[in-house]
Amino acid sequence: MALPAAAATIVEHTFVVSQMNMTHLCKETVLTVVNGQFPGPMLEVTEGDSVVINVVNMSPYNITIHWHGVKQRLSCWSDGVPMITQCPIRPGHNFTYQFKVDGQEGTLWWHAHVGCLRATLHGALIIRPRHGAASYPFPKPHREIPIVIGEWWETDLVQLERSLTHGDFDYYPSAATLNGKLGDLYDCSGAMEEGYVLEVESDKTYLLRFINAALLSEYYLKIAGHKFTVVAADANYVNPYTTDVIAIAPGETVDALLVADAPPGRYYMVALANQPTIINPPPPKTITRGIVQYKSSNGAMGVRRSPSYEEEQAPSNDVPLPAMAPEMPGLHDMVTSFDFHGNLTGLRHSRGPSVPTHVDERLFITLSAGSICRQGKSCARTDTETIIVVTMNNVSFQHPMDARTSLLEAHYNYHGSDWGGDMDLDTLPDRPPMPFNFTDRALIPYGPKEERLEPTEKATTARRFRHGSTVEVVFQNTAVMQTDYNPMHLHGHNMFVVAQGLGNYDAARDVAQYNLVNPPVRNTVLVPSLGWAAVRFVANNPGMYIGIYSLHPQYNNF
CATH class of the missing domain: 2.60.40.420 (Cupredoxins -  blue copper proteins)
Known part of the structure; x- marks a missing residue:
């Protein structure tokens, strides 16, 4: 006999962001925390519940909170990304996040989405099944x-x-x-x-x-x-x-x-x-x-x-x-x-999504390092005039210059006919500007071999996708001045991780190993060091979201 489903409820909390002193390793350190806790409070909800979180910012910093992995179906205003979905919550101000957790159950988390403050501003977000643990x-x-x-x-x-x-x-x-x-x-x-x-x-x-x-x-x-x-x-x-x-x-x-x-x-x-x-x-x-x-x-x-x-x-x-x-x-x-x-x-069950087999758009994205002049222009590296940045297809993301309006607000104010007013958004390229041996270890140290690959640029980039289209992205890590792995996170959607590999991606060889039967479904996919990962997702959640980006703070490119 089926168990009765729990009634959907409204789960309300107040998050007070403030600073406190905590002593470890014989040193007192100032932490920015929620409700005086490190880690912050755990949110427990049931699938189908509505969530209302009032964030009161008593810290000296601008703050937003991202609900990591929550799809924000038709609630992208509450995704919590500064200058993308909202202006930051200024010190002494408050903001209320409202969203529903439909069609999801399991372990997620929440964290600050401003700078490196997520190191102390974070906590668990548990979504329990509608029919309880018996299901x-x-x-x-x-x-x-x-x-x-x-x-x-x-x-x-x-x-x-x-x-x-x-x-x-x-x-x-x-x-x-x-x-x-x-x-x-x-x-x-x-x-x-x-x-x-x-x-x-x-x-x-x-x-x-x-x-x-x-x-x-x-x-x-x-x-x-x-x-x-x-x-x-x-x-x-x-x-x-x-x-x-x-x-x-x-x-x-x-x-x-x-x-x-x-x-x-x-x-x-x-x-x-x-x-x-x-x-x-x-x-x-x-x-x-x-x-x-x-x-x-x-x-x-x-x-x-x-x-x-x-x-x-x-x-x-x-x-x-x-x-x-x-x-x-x-x-x-x-x-x-x-x-x-x-x-x-992935465990196949009646509530799970089916793997898309037809692809409408394909992106090949290299995750690399490069150098820019301090003024943001492309230039060769020198000791004093350049900054080392990390890039996607040779572009390092630049936050919108207009600090008064988020991209989402501008998009809706201009009825979606343009990106919005004077906010000039470039399109993220489908592929890197030049092919090379992406995982050549000779590119790791500074030197003449990687020098020609260094010059890059900063730009506010974005991609438009038609609603319902299936997108395939192949992430390729490179050896240009680094060998890092990259955890890539997508807001508003889950990704089917259809394959991963070491070395350079080769479509003629690697498509044959795609798992289109039961790939794992993730909101964060780890791209291996000097390797690649291929994902697919369906663009079925209207709105403007932060795109696919790395969770390494120095790799925060959109």
């Missing part, structure tokens, strides 16, 4: 736990954004975090930092909702002595996939079942940032760990009792069991990430 396409878990992977920055995040804008990428976080805690790999004057603790009971199943809210890095996550069964990614179900490691890039979410089937004890949960680029001097290793701790039959949590001389004698103090640590992938191991993402396939 999950996997066994109902005993508990559901969000685990937010983040980074602890002692650098001023607003200054960090300015530095990245001017081509200075030599900044790194001081630590990684699990649910806001640094863990016992870090200490302050010899006192260990507090770590996240997950308490479990033997033979129970837990649904772990992983979110990577970090600014820079993909993370490998393992729990010693345990395996995961991955069941969803980016709020889309996948065919169950068993693994001992989760690979999760910035912006991605992964839902995984954990069965507490190890001998009772304490086990480290470790998150390690991988580094695709080997440079000299090397950047600091970013890692954190928490504890998975079994609850024993007598209620004690992962402790060993010392024996007593007589039965009636009181037991001695509890002694914590040592924790088992997992063996982590290598710091520069990219194969584990490539395999993890390649092994995910």
Whole structure:
């Protein structure tokens, strides 16, 4: 007998954005947060609910909030992208976001969409099924736990954004975090930092909702002595996939079942940032760990009792069991990430979308680095006159110059007949201006070989798509002055990830390997280091959205 559906409701919250002091690593740092929390408050809604969030900006910075992965069907005004869908919320002002969560269920998240402030302004967004946990396409878990992977920055995040804008990428976080805690790999004057603790009971199943809210890095996550069964990614179900490691890039979410089937004890949960680029001097290793701790039959949590001389004698103090640590992938191991993402396939069910087989528009987009003059014109690199930027098809995005009107407002005010008034938008090119061996490692260091590929330009670019058209995009990472992977995010839509590969994309060879049966459906797709990824999406959500862009802050191109 079918369970009755829960009635749709209006979920209302107030987000007060303010600053607070928090001390870690013996240093007091000023954080910009929501409601005094790091990470911020978790939003829990049910599919079909309407959401109303009143954001009150008591911080000294302009703020917007993006609801990462929410399709914003006919509510693109609430997508939360400064100067694209709204003007920023100024200090001392407020703005109300209103949207409905139709046709989606699973783990998403929200974050600031201004500069690098998302490093502290973020939280989980959980959409539960309309018919409850009984409708999950996997066994109902005993508990559901969000685990937010983040980074602890002692650098001023607003200054960090300015530095990245001017081509200075030599900044790194001081630590990684699990649910806001640094863990016992870090200490302050010899006192260990507090770590996240997950308490479990033997033979129970837990649904772990992983979110990577970090600014820079993909993370490998393992729990010693345990395996995961991955069941969803980016709020889309996948065919169950068993693994001992989760690979999760910035912006991605992964839902995984954990069965507490190890001998009772304490086990480290470790998150390690991988580094695709080997440079000299090397950047600091970013890692954190928490504890998975079994609850024993007598209620004690992962402790060993010392024996007593007589039965009636009181037991001695509890002694914590040592924790088992997992063996982590290598710091520069990219194969584990490539395999993890390649092994995910979409779970086909009645509520899922069908894979588009006909394509109306095709884009081939290179993700590269280049140099521009400080005035924004194309020029060869010099030590003082140029800035290193990153590009899509040799164009680095320039925010609209008119700070009074968002692109969406201008578009509607001019009835869609033009991009809007004096806002001059260029069309993002279908392909790069010149072909070359995109993954030639000789292009990584500065030198004569990459010099001819450096000159680039800044422009406010956009693409128009006819409603209902199917778009295929092939993202090609390049080796021009970098070897980064790129997590590419699309607002307002999901993407079918039909293929990924290493090296240069070759349509004559690679189209044959497209998965048009059950590809994973994502809102964020990781383009491998020195590799490529092919996606398809249907442009079926009217409005003006931020397009496909990288979640690396220095790669914020539209």
